Amino acid sequence: MDYIKLALNENLLTSFGSNVSGFESELETYIGCNKKISLVNSGTSALHLGLILLGVQKDDEVICQSFTYCASAFPVLYQGAVPVFIDSERETWNLCPEQLEYAIKHRIANGKKPKAMIAVHSFGMPYKHEEIQYLSEKYQIPVLEDAAEALGSRYKDLKCGTLGNMAAFSFNGNKIITTSAGGCLIVANQNLKERADSLASHAKHKEPHYHHTELGYNYKMSNVAAGVGRAQFESLEARITKRRANFEYYKKNIKKEGIQFVNEPEGFFSNRWLSCTLTESFEMREKIRLNLQDKNIETRPLWKPMHLQPVFEKYPHYTNGVSEDLFQKGLCLPSGSDLTNEDLNRVIESI
Numbered sequence: 001m002d003y004i005k006l007a008l009n010e011n012l013l014t015s016f017g018s019n020v021s022g023f024e025s026e027l028e029t030y031i032g033c034n035k036k037i038s039l040v041n042s043g044t045s046a047l048h049l050g051l052i053l054l055g056v057q058k059d060d061e062v063i064c065q066s067f068t069y070c071a072s073a074f075p076v077l078y079q080g081a082v083p084v085f086i087d088s089e090r091e092t093w094n095l096c097p098e099q100l101e102y103a104i105k106h107r108i109a110n111g112k113k114p115k116a117m118i119a120v121h122s123f124g125m126p127y128k129h130e131e132i133q134y135l136s137e138k139y140q141i142p143v144l145e146d147a148a149e150a151l152g153s154r155y156k157d158l159k160c161g162t163l164g165n166m167a168a169f170s171f172n173g174n175k176i177i178t179t180s181a182g183g184c185l186i187v188a189n190q191n192l193k194e195r196a197d198s199l200a201s202h203a204k205h206k207e208p209h210y211h212h213t214e215l216g217y218n219y220k221m222s223n224v225a226a227g228v229g230r231a232q233f234e235s236l237e238a239r240i241t242k243r244r245a246n247f248e249y250y251k252k253n254i255k256k257e258g259i260q261f262v263n264e265p266e267g268f269f270s271n272r273w274l275s276c277t278l279t280e281s282f283e284m285r286e287k288i289r290l291n292l293q294d295k296n297i298e299t300r301p302l303w304k305p306m307h308l309q310p311v312f313e314k315y316p317h318y319t320n321g322v323s324e325d326l327f328q329k330g331l332c333l334p335s336g337s338d339l340t341n342e343d344l345n346r347v348i349e350s351i
């Protein structure tokens with residue numbers, strides 16, 4: 001309420017004001033590495049602006065993780081570019097370095113080097129940064145990091161959001177903190193931030209009359225929404241602690257044969273945005289899911305891979321069976337920051 005009142009008192013309800021600049025600088029301080037932040041109205045908008053700033057244009061190819069939410073890949077289509085889907089490895093469920101290198105070589109042999117790659121930290125678990133970064137440098141293909149689910153996750157000492165050439169967070173209502181709807185683009189310097197801010201405000205020039213030399217968008221976050229974000233941000237560490245505790249509690253107390261939890265590899269720190277499990281089979285997963293549904297407990301299968309989605313049917317993909325297996329056998333359990341032990345026990349007993 002205090003941050004919202006601040007916006008009302010300064011009479012700035014639209015795309016600038018002290019909540020926008022305050023939240024931007026608080027996030028910059030938090031993630032470090034001298035990164036600059038541009039607040040926008042969704043994580044999807046942030047990814048779209050990232051692709052534009054990386055120079056992705058019509059008919060360019062963009063590498064994309066198949067095991068993700070559709071919003072990682074839709075912005076590629078907004079640019080008229082071609083997504084090339086890559087499967088996951090089993091340790092983090094993110095981009096498989098072997099598949100990735102195979103695909104890059106194959107695309108180059110086909111006559112077109114991918115213009116960028118979108119790497120995702122699925123469910124808050126960081127991707128294999130060193131391997132991905134090595135390939136990014138070897139083939140000179142920049143990484144756009146989809147950190148929508150990974151605010152507060154880390155790879156060694158580096159926070160997610162600082163691993164790629166650019167990155168996006170989402171502050172949608174289902175993420176670890178929210179601005180109601182919103183997101184931000186993370187870039188390497190002030191120049192790029194100004195470019196992003198401009199593209200997000202219809203690419204207006206400084207002239208007193210409206211003057212435009214390029215295509216712009218209406219993507220900025222409002223000063224009111226940024227106020228909600230500042231307040232939420234104050235409880236980020238507590239939320240990460242709680243979400244990690246949810247995961248540990250499930251792992252410790254679900255003693256059913258055939259149910260597995262994926263541990264963090266050495267050096268990886270996940271915010272455990274969602275607590276996910278793997279069952280033995282599709283049948284077992286469905287039995288658990290439907291039983292929980294009967295008890296009014298919401299769960300959701302893990303991502304249906306993008307290469308299986310009708311909307312992306314015609315685009316190239318490189319698969320190894322991992323994402324399809326995760327889709328068949330995996331389940332996201334209730335994971336909110338406000339779950340009580342009683343809630344968690346109810347889920348565990350029902351399983």
Ligand SMILES: *Cc1c(COP(=O)(O)O)cnc(C)c1O
Pocket residue numbers: 041042043044045068069071072120146148149170171172182183
């Ligand atoms: C939520 C999400 C997005 C999109 O963010 P919005 O703020 O909802 O537009 C993009 N990628 C992933 C992986 C997400 O989970």
